[in-house]
Amino acid sequence: MVIITEEEDNQKRDPKPSSSTKPTHRSKQSKPTPSSPSPTPTPPPSKPPQEVQSPFAFWFYFTITVSIITFFFISFSSLSPQDPKSWFLSLPTSLRQFYSKGRTIKVQTHPDQSAFEVFTAEKGVTESEKVIIVHGLGLSSYSFRKVIEALGSRGVHVVAFDLPGNGFSDKSTVEIGENPGGLLGRFSFVVSEIQEKGLFWAFDEIVATGQVPFEEIEARASKRKVVKPIELGPEEVGKVLGQVIETMGLAPVHLVLHDSALGMVSNWVLENVQSVRSVTLIDTGAKSAGALPLWVLEVPLVRELVLGFSYAHALLIKMSCSSGVGSVDLNAHRVLLKGRDGTKAIVGMGKKLNRSFDIAEWGGSDGLKGVPMQLLWSEHWSKEWSEEGRRIANALPKANFVTHSGGRWPQEDAADEVAGHIANFVTSLPATVRKVAEEPIPEHIQTLLDEAEQTGHGHLHGHAGHEEHSHGHVHGAGAGYPDPYGLGHGHGW
Structure with a gap:
């Protein structure tokens, strides 16, 4: 019996199939011949054996990560000394000499909060007209030292004080904090615990007890002392101004408000007109924002760049505030600005300013109708700033409008000129009659x-x-x- 098999035409005679050609398919009737063995199926690839990770690998990488993060936190915190004494000793000689001539007084904005210190500088005969200078955010009484000297030599009793969070005044308070909220708050507290108790404290607790000491951490967090920046709003700043005037016996006083100071004390002026003899505004715009861009102090990398390098800080001041400040004074301003973490207080106070402040409505209020006003404005800073000055002068038609040759911080480069305008304005008014109240005899x-x-x-x-x-x-x-x-x-x- 003969078996006939049918093969496809394109089947090759070579029994060994090539790797580049597909295997041939036989018909259903065909059967393999004894001379051609059946192909052996390829076994599936074997899976690699899974490696068993050691439980200590996690703790190794965790320890390394925490060590690196702690190192950076310690490095950044060491850039500015936190100890007030060491910070003061590191100040330039000009700042320490200026501080030695002033004094500090206690003020309190809320009955349930602790009082804090405010630095004041004073010059002139006490029996003469009283002038008090309120600086803008990011400045200090040191910036007005030349104006203070010039006014004192002109027979005016002048006082300048540092707003809380600025200059030599307190920039933060210590309070009993609550449990840290959020991921960043808890992470910051854990880092502080590591700095205090050591890097392997939590790891030793886990090995000893078999669990993370959450209860101890929570208990310590609820009783820890938290350093909070002093972020005052316009109402609190007005209280500070009133307490300084009352403590130093200045009322009625001639107010000199520079830059963003008007936005911080405008309500206090309306509520205490009887204590105000006159008001002088120095380069105070319609909006409460000042010349110094506060966003520079808020963005971390930009803040470190500006406050860490004198060239970057000098470029910022010359572009936005004043072009006539010397290198020594610029360095002193930079040191005061970054000292004792004051930037947080300044930024917080800037966010609380009234952005909808209307200077025309304020100046035209009934309470200020009998209060003499003067407006000092930079003449050559920029075309836009000169136009802003004309708008402010139109909004305050009763104010005496005078220009000066300095920048938006004229107390630095045109101090004698500014002091002359203030002294002439104050002495041109009728002399202030002060009643001395006699103490009643018990x-x-x-x-x-x-x-x-x-x-x-x-x-x-x-x-x-x-x-x-x-x-x-x-x-x-x-x-x-x-x-x-x-x-x-x-x-x-």
């Missing part, structure tokens, strides 16, 4: 004085209080009060 002291006058004895034995017993000697009837009141020639034991 009833029990008056009784002792009356008895001494009737008996003619100059020796008094008076009880100054329920807690102490004091003896005072008064030479002559009615010559003065006993020593606890600071008058007379008495002495007590």
Whole structure:
């Protein structure tokens, strides 16, 4: 019996198929011949054996990551010393000399918050007209040191103070913080814990107890002391101004408001017109924003670049504020600006300014109708700024409009000119009449004085209080009060 097989025409005679050609397909009736063995199926590729990761690999990489992050945090925090004493000793000589001539006073904006210190600089005869200078954000009383000297030499009693968060005034407060919120807050607290307790503290706790010490971390977070920047709004700044005037006995006072200061104290002026003798505005725009762009202090990389390099800071000041500031003064301004993390306070205060402030409405209010005003404006800074000055002058038609040759910070490059305009304006007004309020004599002291006058004895034995017993000697009837009141020639034991 003969078996006939059919083959395709394109089948090759070579039994070994080429790698580049497809294998031939046989028909259903064909059967393999004994001489041609069937192809062996290719086995599937074997899977590589899975590697078992060690549990210590995670902790190794975690430790390395935390170490690097901690190193950078420590490096950045060491750029500016946090200790006030070491920061003060690192200041230039001009700043330390200026600070030694001033004094600090305590102010408080809220009853439930702690008081903070405000630095003040003073010059001139105390019996003359009182002038107080309020600087804009990012500045300080040091920037007005030349104006202070020039006004004092012109017979004007001038006071300049640093707004909280600026200059030598307090820039932050220490409070009992709450649990840190958000991922960044918790991460920052963990980094602070690592800095305090060591890098392997949490790892040792995990090895000892078998769990992360969340409860201890939460308990420490609820009791930790948090340093918060002083970010005051216009209402709080007005309270600070009022307390400075009251503490130093300046009312009624001639106000000198520079740059963004008007936006911070405009409401206080309306509410305390009886304490304001006159108002002088120096390059104060219709909007409350000042000459210094605060966004530069808010963006991290830009802030470090501007405050870390004197050339970048000098370029910023010359482009936006004033072109006549010397290198020594520029460096002093940069040091004060970045010292003790004051940029956060300045940026926070800038965000709270009233952007919808209307200077025409403010100047035309009924309360300011009898208050003399003067407007000092830069004449050559830019065409746009000169046009802004004309708009402000039109919005304040009763104000005396005077130009100067300086920039938007004229106290740096035109100090004598600015001081001359302020002194001429203040002295041209009628002299301020100040009433000296006499301290009333307490009833029990008056009784002792009356008895001494009737008996003619100059020796008094008076009880100054329920807690102490004091003896005072008064030479002559009615010559003065006993020593606890600071008058007379008495002495007590």
